[in-house]
Amino acid sequence: MPVTFPTPKLIIFDCDGVLVDSERVSNQALIDNLARHGLHLTLERSLELFVGGTMLGVMQQAIALGADLHADWVDEIYRETYAALETGVVLMPGVTDLLARLEERRILICVASNGSEDKMRITLGQNGLWERFHPGAMFSAHSLGVSKPDPGLFLAAASHFGVQARDCLVVEDSATGVLAAARAGMRCLGFAPDGDGQALAALGGEIFTEMAQVPTLIGL
Structure with missing residues (x-):
């Protein structure tokens, strides 16, 4: 039988390559x-x-x-x-629908990125997500002084929302992000839209290729 997981209380998204095609x-x-x-x-x-x-x-x-x-x-x-x-980036396909579905189900969402808030203001601001996440649901390595693969960025997000690591889910597209999730004790979905997810899978990421797959993967 396939392994089933409880629906997470908090989903932590990476920014570049996960929310925005940057x-x-x-x-x-x-x-x-x-x-x-x-x-x-x-x-x-x-x-x-x-x-x-x-x-x-x-x-x-x-x-x-x-x-x-x-x-x-x-x-x-x-x-x-x-x-x-600033010349223009777009959201990854399916992101808008996924975020709406999660908010409808009252699942907490946030962003945790090795990039700066200035960078996220540019990329997310073009697509209406800056206001959705800022300031209480956005965690930058530049602001916190800790970066992936250190788990501190994800643990800070969990602590902010008062959620245990075991009740969090991370969505990542990089090896450093997947490794940080593993070190934080968090389940991680490894986003591989081009279909090449071997490196992420080797670090414990559960590979998916389209945002539309996420609700099923988290039991919605």
Whole structure:
């Protein structure tokens, strides 16, 4: 018989690549920047290397790969990334219907991201979600000083809502996010819209490919 899980009390969504289709835009800005600093990557390689990481971690990896980056590079890439995102990003297909279904069932929802609130203001603000989550249901690594794969971001969200980790569900598209969920003791759905979820599954993520699958997966 298939394993069944109780419906979660709190669902914690990652932002980029889960709520908004922003990863390719951000990574294109990144590879254009890195090319000017001596490191040439394809979009696919950039996604493989950097999705789910912090920008400081990206900087360290890029330097190790041969990029010549100056001390203020993080500020530079943030400016260029934000400018690219401001040209327009869309919600991932099915997100609006899923959030409406969860709110109808009175299931708590929030966002927990390694990105900054400024970045989420740009991406979520274009699509009507900034007002839905801000300020009480939005958790940024920049604000809290802890980033995935550390579980602290998810645990802070659970604590804020007074929900036990076992009653939380995380929706993630990155290895760092899935690992953080596992370390927090939370069930995790690994979003793999392109169908390649092996890396997430290896870390304990339960793979799904469309937002329309989520209600069934959580017993609604």
